[in-house]
Amino acid sequence: MTNGINRRQFIRLAGFGAAGAGLAYSGLNPWGLSAHADLTHTGSGVREIPTFCELCFWKCGVIAKVKDGRIIKLEGHPGHPLSNGRLCPRGNGGTGLTYDKDRLRQPLIRAKKRGEDVFREVTWDDALDHIAEKMIYIRDEWSADCFALFNHGYGATFIKHLIKAYGSHSIAAPSYAQCRGPREVGFDLTFGEEVLSPERTDIVNTRMLVLIGSHLGENMHNTQVQEFADAISNGAKLVVVDPRHSVAAGKADWYLPIKPATDIALLLAWMNVIINEDLYDKEYVDKYTVGFEQLVQHVKSYSPEKVWTITGIKPELIRRTAREMGHQKPAVLIHPGRHVTWYGDDTQRSRAIAILNALLGSWGRKGGFFYPGELDVPKPETPPYPKPSFDRVDLQIKNYPLAYNTLASGLCDATFPAPQTNCQLKAWFVYGTNLVHSLPKPQQTMEAMQHLKFLVVSDVLPMEIVGWADVVLPDATYLERYDDLHVGRFREPFVALRQPVIEPMYDTRPPWWVAKELAKRLNLDSYFPWDNIEQYLDNRLATVGLKLSDLKRDGVKVFPRQPLYFEDGIQPEFFTNSGKIELYSSSLAAHGYDPIPVYTEHGEPPQGYYRLLFGRAPVHTFGRTTNNPVLNRVIDSNEVWVNRRVAEEWSLENGGDVILKNQDGVESSPVRIKVTERIRSDCVYMVHGFGHKAKRLTNKKGANDSDLITRYNTDPIMGGTGMNVNFVTFVT
Numbered sequence: 001m002t003n004g005i006n007r008r009q010f011i012r013l014a015g016f017g018a019a020g021a022g023l024a025y026s027g028l029n030p031w032g033l034s035a036h037a038d039l040t041h042t043g044s045g046v047r048e049i050p051t052f053c054e055l056c057f058w059k060c061g062v063i064a065k066v067k068d069g070r071i072i073k074l075e076g077h078p079g080h081p082l083s084n085g086r087l088c089p090r091g092n093g094g095t096g097l098t099y100d101k102d103r104l105r106q107p108l109i110r111a112k113k114r115g116e117d118v119f120r121e122v123t124w125d126d127a128l129d130h131i132a133e134k135m136i137y138i139r140d141e142w143s144a145d146c147f148a149l150f151n152h153g154y155g156a157t158f159i160k161h162l163i164k165a166y167g168s169h170s171i172a173a174p175s176y177a178q179c180r181g182p183r184e185v186g187f188d189l190t191f192g193e194e195v196l197s198p199e200r201t202d203i204v205n206t207r208m209l210v211l212i213g214s215h216l217g218e219n220m221h222n223t224q225v226q227e228f229a230d231a232i233s234n235g236a237k238l239v240v241v242d243p244r245h246s247v248a249a250g251k252a253d254w255y256l257p258i259k260p261a262t263d264i265a266l267l268l269a270w271m272n273v274i275i276n277e278d279l280y281d282k283e284y285v286d287k288y289t290v291g292f293e294q295l296v297q298h299v300k301s302y303s304p305e306k307v308w309t310i311t312g313i314k315p316e317l318i319r320r321t322a323r324e325m326g327h328q329k330p331a332v333l334i335h336p337g338r339h340v341t342w343y344g345d346d347t348q349r350s351r352a353i354a355i356l357n358a359l360l361g362s363w364g365r366k367g368g369f370f371y372p373g374e375l376d377v378p379k380p381e382t383p384p385y386p387k388p389s390f391d392r393v394d395l396q397i398k399n400y401p402l403a404y405n406t407l408a409s410g411l412c413d414a415t416f417p418a419p420q421t422n423c424q425l426k427a428w429f430v431y432g433t434n435l436v437h438s439l440p441k442p443q444q445t446m447e448a449m450q451h452l453k454f455l456v457v458s459d460v461l462p463m464e465i466v467g468w469a470d471v472v473l474p475d476a477t478y479l480e481r482y483d484d485l486h487v488g489r490f491r492e493p494f495v496a497l498r499q500p501v502i503e504p505m506y507d508t509r510p511p512w513w514v515a516k517e518l519a520k521r522l523n524l525d526s527y528f529p530w531d532n533i534e535q536y537l538d539n540r541l542a543t544v545g546l547k548l549s550d551l552k553r554d555g556v557k558v559f560p561r562q563p564l565y566f567e568d569g570i571q572p573e574f575f576t577n578s579g580k581i582e583l584y585s586s587s588l589a590a591h592g593y594d595p596i597p598v599y600t601e602h603g604e605p606p607q608g609y610y611r612l613l614f615g616r617a618p619v620h621t622f623g624r625t626t627n628n629p630v631l632n633r634v635i636d637s638n639e640v641w642v643n644r645r646v647a648e649e650w651s652l653e654n655g656g657d658v659i660l661k662n663q664d665g666v667e668s669s670p671v672r673i674k675v676t677e678r679i680r681s682d683c684v685y686m687v688h689g690f691g692h693k694a695k696r697l698t699n700k701k702g703a704n705d706s707d708l709i710t711r712y713n714t715d716p717i718m719g720g721t722g723m724n725v726n727f728v729t730f731v732t
């Protein structure tokens with residue numbers, strides 16, 4: 001037996017037939033946890049229950065070990081393609097969330113002024129009746145589109161469905177405009193497809209990996225990190241471009257300590273060398289791309305010598321790394337990154353990354369970018385959603401023509417009164433995202449909330465945003481609830497089940513239940529045509545010949561691998577205007593933007609100031625986990641990385657505390673100083689997500705970088721908020 005599922009069970013997993021559904025729904029408690037769940041028991045009285053993780057968005061398969069109704073351990077599911085038997089350090093600490101003593105325990109309604117964080121306890125009926133009443137009022141007085149949903153995480157699936165059924169299209173996740181949106185737009189403009197999540201990066205087969213400001217190893221996306229380790233031990237070359245000597249840089253063959261905000265220049269210089277020295281994939285470029293001649297002309301002015309003066313990277317290092325890419329093509333992966341909202345020209349930087357990959361012929365090729373497997377698992381038919389009353393609310397103040405998804409920052413802007421708007425947002429439902437930390441300019445977010453007629457927050461913990469709510473809904477954690485099926489697109493397509501491994505603690509409820517209960521009160525039952533969640537899941541699984549009882553036992557069903565690369569038989573097809581890979585973007589040209597990326601200078605830090613960079617710690621997912629007592633045994637605070645020479649100038653001592661002050665005079669809480677040679681002298685670095693101020697959270701250690709992000713540069717193409725444009729100095 002390994003991690004609770006033996007080999008025979010996995011053979012059975014692979015051999016599911018097309019047997020129909022037909023589960024009896026007896027024994028369900030009101031939240032969908034079956035009293036007779038088909039769970040694996042071991043001789044020791046420990047039950048091993050498969051589910052999938054939610055400590056970050058990667059959704060790794062988990063085996064939860066449960067004894068006497070308490071989770072005693074979480075392990076990686078050996079048959080799940082995103083975990084391969086291992087969890088990352090955060091995932092192992094998931095019990096810390098469920099058993100966090102700070103958890104929200106019952107529904108609350110605001111008792112004093114908004115933002116004072118004073119509430120009275122109410123019943124679920126009281127809370128839901130109140131929300132439904134306000135939703136009807138806002139729809140009748142203004143429009144359903146004036147009711148916005150901000151969401152993060154898989155639990156939001158049914159809440160999103162409810163809000164769409166109610167008639168609102170004002171639905172956004174900060175993970176787009178504040179994180180990976182520019183990447184998706186940049187790749188879509190180039191290849192006609194997005195990178196997707198989990199990323200379609202074939203790290204395990206690559207012969208050369210180039211990380212540009214991407215901190216694999218600190219960014220603990222489980223499968224990527226596993227593949228990264230395998231690739232390095234298989235001899236793959238590694239280039240790391242970063243102003244900070246990250247964990248990944250410690251493994252690099254070439255580390256390029258680039259001056260912040262100059263990455264586009266480096267990418268263009270690499271293209272210059274690769275084209276000039278005929279190192280590109282000629283056949284691939286001839287066959288699949290358009291705009292090569294324009295690109296050749298464009299990159300002529302980005303010689304390594306010139307780019308050295310911009311980036312600080314010596315010409316011989318630019319040439320050496322470019323030549324190695326040319327030698328290793330097409331199994332070269334210029335990693336697209338994930339959190340890419342840095343300087344406001346991020347779509348263009350992502351375009352430059354995509355173009356370089358195209359020159360090397362890596363899109364659709366082994367060791368580059370694969371084509372993920374497809375699987376259709378239809379949802380039950382429901383009536384069509386009502387049509388929007390008017391154009392997207394997030395774009396009414398300023399339009400971004402290639403913003404494919406709704407901008408969370410745009411919704412925040414649309415909450416302020418403005419003469420040109422067709423709808424000032426009147427209410428927010430905030431599910432699982434602490435907007436005060438996840439949107440830039442926290443002061444602006446707090447001001448926006450004061451304009452609202454109504455604010456609902458659903459969360460597990462009493463985050464800062466909870467203190468602003470009119471109604472608080474205590475969410476069940478991912479270990480206590482069902483969610484919708486995860487239909488995964490990776491090397492193999494798969495279907496995974498999230499199921500409760502224990503009953504919800506306190507008076508908490510799963511989001512599917514909240515959505516269905518609200519639907520009842522809003523006369524939207526037809527959008528939830530099922531009696532309970534197990535019935536919904538079983539019916540959905542039946543469409544691909546599976547039964548819920550099988551998934552409850554096995555956790556995941558992996559379907560056969562489909563072709564991954566052009567060489568496997570994938571027919572190259574590019575959903576761009578031209579039907580080819582666009583080195584020159586016709587769409588950008590048509591909208592008046594640079595059709596090929598151009599390097600533009602960004603502001604320098606004022607004298608005595610340093611660019612503020614931020615990132616992740618391997619055991620935390622930003623502020624979502626920084627109160628987790630299990631993970632805090634490893635890292636319970638952040639520190640500010642300061643170059644040794646700078647520290648000497650300011651008489652800063654390693655391990656001492658310092659207050660940071662930004663260009664607008666905003667000061668941080670005291671934060672521990674890390675004096676190091678491993679960062680350039682023109683920037684400082686912090687892990688994001690610490691420095692909580694919410695009064696009912698235990699861990700308030702460290703400093704909150706979000707407080708210092710009082711400025712951002714907006715990406716003119718898709719509205720992303722480039723946040724690495726703030727500068728800080730030291731208060732001594």
Ligand code: SF4
Nearest residue numbers: 053056059060088091
């Ligand atoms: S990468 Fe880690 S935190 Fe994220 S889902 Fe996987 S195990 Fe959980």
